[in-house]
Amino acid sequence: MAERTIKVDMLARVEGEGAFKVVVRDGRVTGTEFRIFEPPRFFEAFLRGRDLSEVPDITARICGICPVAYQMSSVQAMEMALGVTIPAPIRDLRRLLYCGEWIESHILHAAMLHAPDFLGYDGAVDMANDGHADKVRLALELKKAGNALVAFLGGREIHPINVRVGGFYKVPRKRDFAPLREQLLRAGELCEAFIDWTATFNFPDKERDYTFVSLRHPEDYPMYDGRIVSNRGLDIPVAEYNDHFREEHVAHSNALQCFMVDGASYLCGPLARYTLAYDHLAPRAKAAALRAGLGRTCRNPYRSVIVRGVETLHAIDLALELIDAYTEPDAPAVPFTPQAGTGMGASEAPRGLLFHQYSIASDGAILTAQIVPPTSQNQPSIEEDLASFIDDILDRPEQEIRYLCEQTIRNYDPCISCATHFLKLQIDRG
Amino acid sequence: MxxxxxxxxxxxxxxxxxxxxxxxxxxxxxxxxxxxxxxxxxxxxxxxxxxxxxxxxxxxxxxxxxxxxxxxxxxxxxxxxxxxxxxxxxxxxxxxxxxxxxxxxxxxxxxxxxxxxxxxxxxxxxxxxxxxxxxxxxxxxxxxxxxxxxxxxxGRWPRTPPHATCMECKRAGHVCVMVAQGTPCLGPVTHAGCGALCPGYARGCYGCFGPKENANTAALAARLAEDGATGRDIRRLFSTYNANAPAFRQEAQRHG
CATH class of the missing domain: 3.40.50.700 (NADH:ubiquinone oxidoreductase-like, 20kDa subunit)
Incomplete structure (x- = not known):
């Protein structure tokens, strides 16, 4: 039996640091471990005793790539605990802010981190220096439009300062949207070209019969709110999340891993949303998906690079729709009085479902906090993809195996800072 | 070259x-x-x-x-x-x-x-x-x-002024949230750099940039207390993203 070990000291182009291990015996993959050794930062512990009004700003610091997602899930949990209902214009402004984060985060990943895998480069800079500068410039301009939207509504791109329990600190005036609207119109054209470009990539012919989990809303593509549904009949309110999912702590990871209560893994994020809510995509996003060769469902995780483009176009069109329909709310926020209670909130971070639950004391102090990020939920699915996608290439050169493993993990846009970081790849051949 | x-x-x-x-x-x-x-x-x-x-x-x-x-x-x-x-x-x-x-x-x-x-x-x-x-x-x-x-x-020294966020706020022409609305604000003791973002959005500065040079945190804490902040409020205000910066840490401890 041949004994070989292949190591990558750090999986690059992911947000955070993790390690990976493949165990091979007699030419077959017998075990996979996706390790996250991002140092734990103990948010759920030090949130105890903080005031509920501080939670959106504190939890934003879990992730510099998707701070808006943390703000959106946490404010909804607080508002449920307080019995506060926000008016429609506030909900629409939050969705608009979220569109900005989807655009910047999806394009960062799809263009700068994931695309180099398909074209054989170490990173976007090498890609730009080798004949793809126009595509990298296009992506940067597109990403900039998303960041401009977040900065306009949130004050700045990273850790925006304008979101509060009950609404916002300050709401914009209708006329101030004009330059942003122009920027988004241009971004829509760029995004169509981006999707058409990603459709020309070569995709490994790999699929699995995933359990997809995402939010579902009666009218909207999953983003800000909704019920939690799956393609296997699950349909529950967010408040029942803990009755249907469980977190496990495994020895090889500083992140908790999530399973359905029956022990099955599941996938959340772009593929799940696309498959479960295709009907709610903006018409131009559907047309671009069709042009790119996607069906109504997508089970090939490598094609997630296209789906991220499609979702970006959806977010652009939704943002334009929300801007055109915007009416200034009567007040930037709904006032509230602290009261004891428990609240749950879930929203769709760019990389998937983000669940928060808090219990609050009568003076507004946090008693307990539970935060379930998308990468924790996708971790078991990542391990299963690796176990089933590389069996047929184990005889190839080690670098080829290693690169395919990396690309397979990047399909998930894993946010390791969120899940808790070093992607190290090790193939143990016994 | x-x-x-x-x-x-x-x-x-x-x-x-x-x-x-x-x-x-x-x-x-x-x-x-x-x-x-x-x-x-x-x-x-x-x-x-x-x-x-x-x-x-x-x-x-x-x-x-x-x-x-x-x-x-x-x-x-x-x-x-x-x-x-x-x-x-x-x-x-x-x-x-x-x-x-x-x-x-x-x-x-x-x-x-x-x-x-x-x-x-x-x-x-x-x-x-x-x-x-x-x-x-x-x-x-x-x-x-x-x-x-x-x-x-x-090959030159970067320009990142160490004065207070308060100065950026005055230059930006924002209404002072502490004077006008009684909103607790760390602007007087926080290092400049953000352009006084939060007061521009009608909220108090929460100290992302940490203490400015020679921050007079005790004077600010006394003023916050006059405006009705409790010891717990003041401790929380100084205990966030720069909780371990000495000036903020020591002020928080005084209200522990």
Missing amino acids: GAKPRLGVFKFSSCDGCQLSLLDCEDELLAIVGAIDIAYFPEATRADDTGHYDIALVEGSVTTLHEAKIIHSIRERSTRLITIGACATSGGIQALKNGADVAEFISAVYAHPDYIATLDSATPIKDHVPVDYELRGCPIAKHQLIELIAATLA
Whole structure:
């Protein structure tokens, strides 16, 4: 039996640091471990005793790539605990802010981190220096439009300062949207070209019969709110999340891993949303998906690079729709009085479902906090993809195996800072 | 003209937001990579060049033994080591565990505490190795990052004024949220850099950039108390993203 070990000291182009291990015996993959050794930062512990009004700003610091997602899930949990209902214009402004984060985060990943895998480069800079500068410039301009939207509504791109329990600190005036609207119109054209470009990539012919989990809303593509549904009949309110999912702590990871209560893994994020809510995509996003060769469902995780483009176009069109329909709310926020209670909130971070639950004391102090990020939920699915996608290439050169493993993990846009970081790849051949 | 300066970007315990600020320089990024050789930046490229760096940008605080060890190797291989952001310069939000019962923290979050290896405190990089320059902020301000890179390339000292956010606020012409609305605001004691963002959005500054030079936190705390803030409110206000910066930490302790 041949004994070989292949190591990558750090999986690059992911947000955070993790390690990976493949165990091979007699030419077959017998075990996979996706390790996250991002140092734990103990948010759920030090949130105890903080005031509920501080939670959106504190939890934003879990992730510099998707701070808006943390703000959106946490404010909804607080508002449920307080019995506060926000008016429609506030909900629409939050969705608009979220569109900005989807655009910047999806394009960062799809263009700068994931695309180099398909074209054989170490990173976007090498890609730009080798004949793809126009595509990298296009992506940067597109990403900039998303960041401009977040900065306009949130004050700045990273850790925006304008979101509060009950609404916002300050709401914009209708006329101030004009330059942003122009920027988004241009971004829509760029995004169509981006999707058409990603459709020309070569995709490994790999699929699995995933359990997809995402939010579902009666009218909207999953983003800000909704019920939690799956393609296997699950349909529950967010408040029942803990009755249907469980977190496990495994020895090889500083992140908790999530399973359905029956022990099955599941996938959340772009593929799940696309498959479960295709009907709610903006018409131009559907047309671009069709042009790119996607069906109504997508089970090939490598094609997630296209789906991220499609979702970006959806977010652009939704943002334009929300801007055109915007009416200034009567007040930037709904006032509230602290009261004891428990609240749950879930929203769709760019990389998937983000669940928060808090219990609050009568003076507004946090008693307990539970935060379930998308990468924790996708971790078991990542391990299963690796176990089933590389069996047929184990005889190839080690670098080829290693690169395919990396690309397979990047399909998930894993946010390791969120899940808790070093992607190290090790193939143990016994 | 010699070879391009070599840049390394390193992450310790953090949220990735400060190094992301570099990728968020959409208009300048291609110009920057034209002037600098990105030798090590795992968030952006697989290139894994671990030699000498002319500039090392370090994000994050030290919270594990491993981190406490590797920072020395980065220091030895770097001409200029520059810390970026509140985690690297003061310890960050995770320094809220400092002084707490860390064993209890671990068991509150993890089912198997024995799987978790962590130090009892989160500490800034300068507690471990000499630091040549620091950029404040949670997150850092993009314009300051560009100024830092431009200044370093030109061989001059970067301009990141250490005065109070309050001064930026007056210059921006915002109405003072503390005087006009009685909203608690850390602007008088917080390092400039953000452009007084929060008062511009009708909320008080919450201190992302940490203490300014010679911050008179006691005078501010007394004023907050006059306006009705409780000891717990004041302690919380000083105990966030720069909780371990000495001026903020000591003021929080006075209200503990």
